[in-house]
Amino acid sequence: MTNRFLVTVGLLISVLGCNGDKPPLDNPSQGTIVVAADESFHPLVTQLTSAYSGIYPNTHFKIVFKPEQEAINMMLHDSARLVFATRTLKPNERAMLDQRKIKGATEKIATDGVALIINKANSDSLVTMNELSQIFSGKIKQWSQLKGGNQTGPITLVFDNNNSSNLEFVLNKFNTKDVRNLRIYTTRSNKEVIDFVRKNPSALGFIGVNWISDSDEPLSVELAQDLHVMGVSPKDNPLKRDDYFQPFQEDLGMQRYPLRRPVYILSRETHPGLGGGLINYIARDAGSLIIRKLGLWPRIPYDRVINLTK
Template structure:
């Protein structure tokens, strides 16, 4: 009788174990995959590390990809969140709609595409008009630019053929054909920096968060022996104050021409770990991290100060 009881009990436990659903993650614990455009690697790393520091049972596997690949991971249910520069297109949203997933898009910051040159290149000012002529093939050499002091052709350096940095710049200047441009692509923003550091004729394009955190040793090291170009929207600027760099105040005041949004896209269908991270980033102390990185948070962190006489 006793052995029969244990056999029945074991079968019940097996049935329960086979039919029970795994526990869902929640805002303070669990593990999810995040896809992120590689140009936002320093930003995403610091945000996820800070959140895991608050909630030790919250674990993030971050996969860094070119922007379109990161979005594809989200659509294919290979990632819960994606850090990118745009919202989903109607056709992409349609993929989620077919699965009855509303999804979400939260703008968390304003970022900038930084133009970097070798320290030997003292011509660190450029206009949007000059950039337009470079990307339409009218200007090919440094000597053709106003006050250009470098000889030789301009080599445009990007992190990837499918880079959000490249797509953003081509869209700004309405360029659809690049075969006649002198473009060199690497495998990461970091490799762009290294290439420019070794090549005085290079003009590199990177996400500014790679070099904008003056308190981060890696950021300081990467910025060594580089110049960040000032960019002017004026056709004929007459003074240095007509040019702006992709750093915090000029991003926030919308003075830097090559600024862009940072979005977190979500496909979460329950109040889970992804939503917890998004709330932290967009409405909590995460905005302090965004500010520390030199970007402009969409929602500033409110500090209350009580003055006592």
């Protein structure tokens, strides 16, 4: 009996010792996870994760900014728990999670817009979708070819990265398959796109609107200086200024701005962890106030109750 008792105690100690070697699972109020995101969402992701960690000090987010496809690949290969992206998973990507029996989650959190920015010296601040289509087909190459244009020189299209969500979105929007005949210049970030446009009157830059739409953020205000944000019309022959729309909150929410796009969070979480906590905070809690503050349109508005007393 004594030997059997000692063996049993030894096995229990061994099991407990093995379990003790495993790090505890994260949960909505503590832990560390990796979050990947396209660089065009830098202000959005930074503010949302910082606000969440302010509420739960024991939570930590390691944020990695990559071109959208690379960010999604990180999540698929278990190098990131969450991804902020402009699209859902493709069938072949979904199959990779299915093979590992990971259900995951997809949550739309906002409507975003790709902003078209030009140099302050360029007064051609209005453009139609038809004109943009002709620019991306190579039929329009000069600023003087635009209706009412007074800027001279070739149109230089400026994007943040060869594989960015901004570039992919615009090319898909105008069904552009071949860019070899287009005057395209790529930088390394949305901020560098802004800097390039400031220095080049012939540039037409494409950025995520959250970089310049937060009037309470000093960096956002600074970046928006000395630029014009173009108004875009879905009509081929707009007759008045009201036929053009900009990528700011009301025109995004009312679905008037034609270069709007969704913002999703993609998750590979397999337990009720920190990733799920962040998603709930953003989609169903006060996180939507931050989305609104950034000038985007939250999918689920945050209800604020105001009590009026005499």
